[in-house]
Amino acid sequence: MLALAGCLATAGLLFAVRPSFAQAAKALGQSLQAGDSAIHAAAADTAEKSSSFEFDIPSQSLASALDRYAVITGNPVLFPSKLAAGRSSSAVRGRLEAGAALELLLQGTGLAAEQLHEGGLNTFALKQLSAADVVEATARAEAKRHVSERYDALVQARVWEALCKDAHTAPGSYRALLRFRIDAQGRIRQPRLVSSTGDARRDSMLTDTLANVGIGQPPPADLMQPLTMLMLPQGKISGRLCPAEAR
Known part of the structure; x- marks a missing residue:
């Protein structure tokens, strides 16, 4: 069962988004090796994209934060529902590029985003980080903090x-x-x-x-x-x- 969230305000918009969403979901099913077949999608208006966006996403449940991220950027984020359960996002505020904002949002969750290119739609799939990946991501975040x-x-x-x-x-x-x-x-x-x-x-x-x-x-x-x-x-x-x- 697939769930579609985001700014799907009209039937016409839903019809326009559904084919690209289905392609991205298919790609995610091929790339994820987890057993959960329930996939949550945070999808938004796929109109003209900007290189950067104004964010004001407080720390909250990860699923809700990703829904908000999708509304702002128009980039769907796909993930098995159990992967987001019990996780909270980091706050994201200010004008940032879409990829940088998603990386910041996922800090501390033990998850990372993998970019997919399906049907002309910029789509991200979440994946669990290994212990070594977590150490590397923590070191990278610490280095960025020092630079900032x-x-x-x-x-x-x-x-x-x-x-x-x-x-x-x-x-x-x-x-x-x-x-x-x-x-x-x-x-x-x-x-x-x-x-x-x-x-x-x-x-x-x-x-x-x-x-x-x-x-x-x-x-x-x-x-x-x-x-x-x-x-x-x-x-x-x-x-x-x-x-x-x-x-």
Whole structure:
């Protein structure tokens, strides 16, 4: 018995998706050697695809998370129902490529995704990782975490340096919540204040300053964006100070 989940809102859409789904399910049946013949499919609208998508998937049951993933990306994810039972997903938030988002969603589940190409539809099949695979995946995730932490620190340093150049934007005397993206060339884009600092001139200077900041390195491919940075008054949190001439 096959289950089909996702954004199948009309009979016409269901008819359009069903042939590709059947092909992908057949391929999965050939590739999986588990005895469970019940296959769950998280399928979504197969219209025009984007190279990256905006995700906001909290940690939840794996089956529900995969349904949401399919709705966002249009990429069906196939798996024997017992494979997802009792498993929870990792949270996925920000703009990410479909493959990177799925890898992040599966972190800690002991499962991996294998890509199938059936009927022109990008389809993924889940498989159980071996003990050696789990060790390798854990090491890979740890390495990615270190890369992300180093890049986060670099971004903070570049933003801090830029804000310290002017006494009015120098951190230490105000609170600000900033949000921005970093493009493929390593430059800050779309900076905005989530809430005002209480000084309209400073608000404008903050976003103008950020718009001219270059990080010096492109972001990691799986960096979740937009980034959010909280600036607190001196004494609220430990951290370095701007040079005396900027204060």
